[in-house]
Amino acid sequence: MIHPTAEHYLVLSGILFSIGLFGLFVRRHILIMLLCLELMLNAANLALITASSVHGQTDGQIVSFFVMVIAAVEVTIGLAIAVLLFKEKNTVDTEQMTSLKG
């Protein structure tokens, strides 16, 4: 059995972040994009906690709590926006949402 080291955790965090970013860019469904954002935030949390345990300090863990709170808030607002957008545009596809086009 392989004992996971800090490197493993950081690589996992990088992979999760990349998946989130990739999903954010390629998916057009607004809920999926919000989920991808969550994924990226949790990847960042994982990196923070890893760094915290490597250095033996609690700073990273404290920051990760902040991130979770912010993520919760962000999901709340994000979902609210998504619902309103759906009401307004009758779609959840971001390709249809181009009213900011210059």
Next chain:
Amino acid sequence: MAAAAFISLLVIPFEKASKEKDFFRTLSVWISVLSISAAFILSVILFHQFQAGQGHYGTALEASLPWMNLAGIKMELGILLNPIALIMLLIVNGVAALVAIFSARYMQGEDGYSRYFAALSFFVFAMLGIVLANNLIQIFIFWELVGVASYLLIGFWFQKPSASLASKKAFLTTRIGDAGMMLGILLLFGILVQAGTGTFNFLELETKLHQNALPSELLTWACIGLFLGAVGKSAQVPLHVWLPDAMEGPTPASALIHAATMVAAGVYMLARLFFLFEMSPVALQVIAWTGVTTALIAATIAVVQNDIKKVLAYSTLSQLGYMVMAIGLHHPEAGMFHLVTHAFFKALLFLGAGSLIHALHTQDIWQMSAALSSQKNAGFKKLPITVITFLIGTAALAGIPFTSGFFSKEEILNAASNGPIAIFVASLVVVMLTAYYMGRVLTVVFFSSASKAHGKHQHDIHEDNALVTLPLIILAIFSIAAGYLPFQALLSGDSHAAHPPLWLAILSVSLAVFGLLASFVLYRNKTEDRHAALFQIPVKIIQEKFYFDHFYDWFVSRVQGGLAIAADFFERKILVAFGTEGAAKLVTAVGSVVRKMQNGWIQTYGLFFVMGWIILIAYLIGNGGKS
């Protein structure tokens, strides 16, 4: 006292009877005539008081209010009375009063009767402002106001295109001179500031000029600038072209403005500021030569004119040239003397011409002749006062002895005889030409029995009522009497001034008589002009008025038009294309590229954001984490 006259006239321009009812028409005439007459009486009283109070003539009376006090520049609104101003005051008010009375009848039945009197009163107000002004700024302001009044009166019949064009031409042409005058005033002020403190006040100016040695070259330029103002207003060559056209205005207005007073403003200004022009011999030479050129050119053109008002207009130009010439030859008193006598006899001639035009309904001397010759000696029988006063005016203009014109012309010729020989000869030629063209008008209108081919005017020819004839008689009396004024004494207090030599009088009178006789011989009982038959090519040139108007047309359309096209090209194709519009186009072009990035897709924005981050991080890593 003069201030009272001044203020009473200030009120009138605002009199405007918008409803052309009879009551308002009468009211406007009465206001105008009474206030101008009151101003005249006041100025007579003033003249007396001045004489009695001062005892001698050379002193000046000044009263002024501060107007503006800018840093180092004091502007005031005031009056300065000296003998020249007093005489001018009498002339302006006297002639204006007579013209207003004449107009009351002459303009009857015209649309805009009240407008005419409002403009006339406004003119008198502005003219008095020039006469009384005690500083350069004030004289310039009233100078412009006089220009406006002239514009209004020339364009009185603005429905006629020629009249509205003439008023525009007069205004614009005099503005050229006014621009020069403005520059002259500012330059003079600048010179004085260099030498100490600047001032616009005439009296202070005089003492300053005598105290300080000023750079003569700059002073000459300042003088020439001021003279340009006079060139415009007094219609000297090359800015004379507006005056003949100004005859489109009502005849009484022409008599007042374009013969007696306004055009004399330039001469008056030169005489009033003579202490300044005296400092610059070069400027005086320019003035003298301009004057004599104008006198000669205008007299020549007058010879071939067929419109009676045009003849008088060119004659005015020529006489103004005389006055300017005399001032240029160090004899401002001769110029002013001629101004006074000319004001009377030219106003007389114009009003007489107006009376003729009124009676005969034409301005053309040949048609007048035809109208009058339908009955034998109709002129004398039907229009006795007009004809006799016209004859007196002509005699005065031609310089026949014992009329006022004789005395003042002698003074001017005396001045010319001490000047360069070319000027003297030219002024003698003008004497002869003056007699000739006036003789031509007289002979054609009154002494020819033209065939009845033209004579379609069979209406009753008669003299108008006293409102018309009375001013003529009064002016005729003055046209003779003004010559006996002790003018030298009035101006300088020196009663022992040298009289012109006798030989000069004999020479000029014989030239004048020769001119009259020549015209009589040539035009007795003729029905058409004979110049063309006698001298072909010169007459053509003269008839085209020496091509001044052609030249200006060419100049405006080609040179100025070309400049305008070039400026237009520069503005449109360079300034706008590369400047304002160019900048706008650049922004648009950049925008059209940049706008492509704003496609409204949230993913694209995210991509840019991430790419920016990557670049930033790559940069920070490349810098080794510093910065």
